[in-house]
Amino acid sequence: MPLALLALAIGAFGIGTTEFVTSGLLPEIADEFGVSIPTAGYLTTGYALGVLIGAPILATLGNRVPRKAMLMALMGLFVAGNALSAAAPVFSVMLAGRVVASFAHGAFFGIGAIVAAGLVAPQKKAAAISMMFTGLTVANVVGVPMGTMVGQSAGWRITFFLIAGLGVFAVLGIAALVPRQPRPERARISGELAAFRNPQVLLAMAMTVLGFGGVFTMTTYFTPMMTDAAGFASSSVTWLLVLFGLGMVAGNLVGGRYADRALMPMLLTALAGLAIVLALLPLATHNKVATVIAVPLIGATGFATVPPLQKRVLDQAADAPTLASAANIGAFNLGNAIAAWLGGIVISAGFGYTAPNWVGAAMAASALVLALVSRALERRTGARGGPGAAGARAGRIVARQESAPERQYS
Numbered sequence: 001m002p003l004a005l006l007a008l009a010i011g012a013f014g015i016g017t018t019e020f021v022t023s024g025l026l027p028e029i030a031d032e033f034g035v036s037i038p039t040a041g042y043l044t045t046g047y048a049l050g051v052l053i054g055a056p057i058l059a060t061l062g063n064r065v066p067r068k069a070m071l072m073a074l075m076g077l078f079v080a081g082n083a084l085s086a087a088a089p090v091f092s093v094m095l096a097g098r099v100v101a102s103f104a105h106g107a108f109f110g111i112g113a114i115v116a117a118g119l120v121a122p123q124k125k126a127a128a129i130s131m132m133f134t135g136l137t138v139a140n141v142v143g144v145p146m147g148t149m150v151g152q153s154a155g156w157r158i159t160f161f162l163i164a165g166l167g168v169f170a171v172l173g174i175a176a177l178v179p180r181q182p183r184p185e186r187a188r189i190s191g192e193l194a195a196f197r198n199p200q201v202l203l204a205m206a207m208t209v210l211g212f213g214g215v216f217t218m219t220t221y222f223t224p225m226m227t228d229a230a231g232f233a234s235s236s237v238t239w240l241l242v243l244f245g246l247g248m249v250a251g252n253l254v255g256g257r258y259a260d261r262a263l264m265p266m267l268l269t270a271l272a273g274l275a276i277v278l279a280l281l282p283l284a285t286h287n288k289v290a291t292v293i294a295v296p297l298i299g300a301t302g303f304a305t306v307p308p309l310q311k312r313v314l315d316q317a318a319d320a321p322t323l324a325s326a327a328n329i330g331a332f333n334l335g336n337a338i339a340a341w342l343g344g345i346v347i348s349a350g351f352g353y354t355a356p357n358w359v360g361a362a363m364a365a366s367a368l369v370l371a372l373v374s375r376a377l378e379r380r381t382g383a384r385g386g387p388g389a390a391g392a393r394a395g396r397i398v399a400r401q402e403s404a405p406e407r408q409y410s
Contacts, residue, residue: 055329213334214359
């Protein structure tokens with residue numbers, strides 16, 4: 001794999017750390033600002049909504065800027081948002097900082113996925129995308145547990161200042177390792193939006209919202225679930241997060257490898273597994289050994305859906321990949337926001353900290369149904385040479401165009 005993928009993974013590592021670290025620090029943040037745990041959960045919801053809003057806007061602006069320069073600018077925005085969160089005097093300012101940082105998230109992964117896919121042969125695109133997302137998953141093995149440990153011992157503000165510093169390092173990594181990128185052709189907004197008339201693009205994004213969103217019903221309230229419901233000590237949260245992160249890394253790599261070979265079977269298997277494990281987690285929390293087994297399985301099945309979902313959107317929106325790719329990252333975070341919001345509702349209603357997992361299981365099961373509908377539609381339209389076949393032909397044409405030399409570089 002090209003060394004440039006390492007630079008993209010560095011940026012993904014920083015983004016992944018800030019996205020998930022609030023799960024381990026939610027009680028500390030809530031205590032300092034004098035808000036409830038469900039209210040503190042809005043830090044996850046606000047971040048996710050910021051990704052949803054910022055992704056299409058910044059991705060569209062990115063069509064006017066060389067991709068390498070755009071990636072560096074996005075990481076600069078990430079640094080500013082985390083610094084604001086770290087210095088926030090009140091909860092509302094911290095929430096604003098989270099939203100600012102989140103604006104970089106969707107466009108970075110959307111544009112980064114296109115860059116990663118363009119660095120390798122067509123048959124290795126999903127694997128290249130998964131390599132970039134490995135930074136996100138490794139963040140949950142190293143960044144999030146370390147950030148949680150630092151935050152619990154030295155204060156959560158120190159954690160966010162360190163994350164801002166990590167963003168600076170990511171900017172330097174992109175500058176040094178990512179090669180000059182072709183200036184993207186300016187596409188009319190009507191042409192970019194045309195991709196969303198493809199029902200397969202909409203189905204893929206709906207699967208993203210529901211499938212991956214199910215993971216966040218567990219992660220948003222991870223600490224109180226593990227301590228109050230499962231009976232683990234607060235000091236155990238760090239290594240439980242490491243287990244979750246290891247599952248994410250494994251699932252992401254497996255999903256990327258097999259999505260290039262059999263995308264829909266990989267996606268169906270992952271969604272089915274995710275729904276089952278989420279449904280069983282409330283029962284597993286009565287036994288610590290069962291909980292320790294379930295936590296990494298949720299990470300693995302959840303992140304095994306990421307490469308196939310992102311590749312499917314790129315395949316189906318081959319004529320306008322930038323906006324569609326970024327919008328799908330926004331869809332991941334729309335699912336996160338919905339999951340965090342629904343989880344807060346069921347907790348506030350008195351159902352306990354494990355109840356959000358039932359919501360997540362229902363979301364993943366709904367995504368599985370949509371995946372079956374998508375596959376049936378693809379077989380039917382492809383058989384008669386309809387939109388499915390046309391999309392495949394368009395993808396091959398764009399792949400050939402992307403492999404041709406470009407004239408303008410950053």
